[in-house]
Amino acid sequence: MFGSQKINEENTLEIGGISVTDLREKYQTPLYVMDKKYIVDKVNLMKNNFKSDKIKTEIAYASKAFLTVGMCKLVKELDISLDVVSGGELYTASKSGIDMKRVHFHGNSKSVKEIEMALDLEIGTIIVDNHLEFETLERICGEKNKKIDVILRVNPGIDAHTHEYIQTTLHDSKFGESIFMKETMELIKKMDKSDYIVFKGLHSHIGSQISDHKSFLKAAEVMSDYIKEILDEGIVVEVLNLGGGFGIFYAEGDVEVDLALCLSSMVKIVEEINERKGLGIKEIQIEPGRSLVANAGTTLYTVQGLKKTYTGKNYYFIDGGMTDNIRPALYQATYTGTIGNKMLDKKSEIATIAGTCCESGDLLIKDAPMQKACIGDMLCIFGTGAYNYSMSSNYNRNLKPAVIMVENGKAELIVKRETYEDLIRNDIY
């Protein structure tokens, strides 16, 4: 169990001091529950370990993991920056009252409209992905007579072990410009000379759900070495952004990165190379997404059907599935679940948790030990705070669940449950 999760005297799971049965009564299921204390504690742990007396440090929450106006407000309260990757994320941020100077805009395929929007909203930094994007950005800045801080995303060619869909720095990745191409150095020189963009530094993100902390240290080292090559060309790289990707625990077999050790070691490596080689790095940044929010999230479902197949497979049917959590179908991701109103009962069954969609692959958990279920029981799946709500869909015209943030016995609705009217809002009839 994570954060403020507990088992109460009624053998029921409690999150943020509220039992899941009470939450269901008030908000219905399926329901995403975010544990505020978990996020606050994780940010504090990161701040306490990603710090230096010599270099400024900055944490930017990678909002693709989970973004709503309410989440932006929490980011503001926690005094961290925000990484966005689309016009939609930019817009959400702009409606939240967050300081737009603390917004970093990413993406390998930004549209002209999105770039214009970012400039009009006066965000802090654009992370440029490639040559052509730099040219487009420079032209638009010229037309608008605006200057913007820019960081170039580069690919340091690090083979970090994770699912192939979320690897990002293999040599043929779509992200960033390779540090092994001489054209990249030429681009940096052009950026440095530009009248409209202020070249601040470099960015790399080696992938997501990476459990070996040595991959992050390797990235810090390789990037620092590349910064020395740039310095030799007479250009100072002031900002080094090392991305996110810190692996977390979802289910048996997952190794969670020791964040305290990983972050403090990353800082030490950069500090050391910076000093030894006189690099002039003034600021290091990270962009954690999953590690801040995944284990803050629990999805609550109601068991609404049970089935045993001819071969003896045991299905628990729930009122959600791949539309609120696509990760098992997309990445073969594994999760841990429990019957929230039978917490201490023995997990005497081997059950497969199946969703409502007309897809054989709509299974959230496969063949896992589970308490014996009855219709109406509450199935709770942990670790659903990242890339669940943000990747949810209306497939089969299912409605997206509500999202609540809980803390100290109080629940705050941060996203309303969709209605059937919402579903046809854009249909022409």
Ligand code: LLP
């Ligand atoms: N920075 C950049 C540039 C990124 O592309 C990402 C994630 C992050 C930071 C945050 O990574 P995190 O700390 O969350 O691992 N949908 C996939 C994950 C895709 C990650 C994309 N980029 C999943 O559900 O596993």
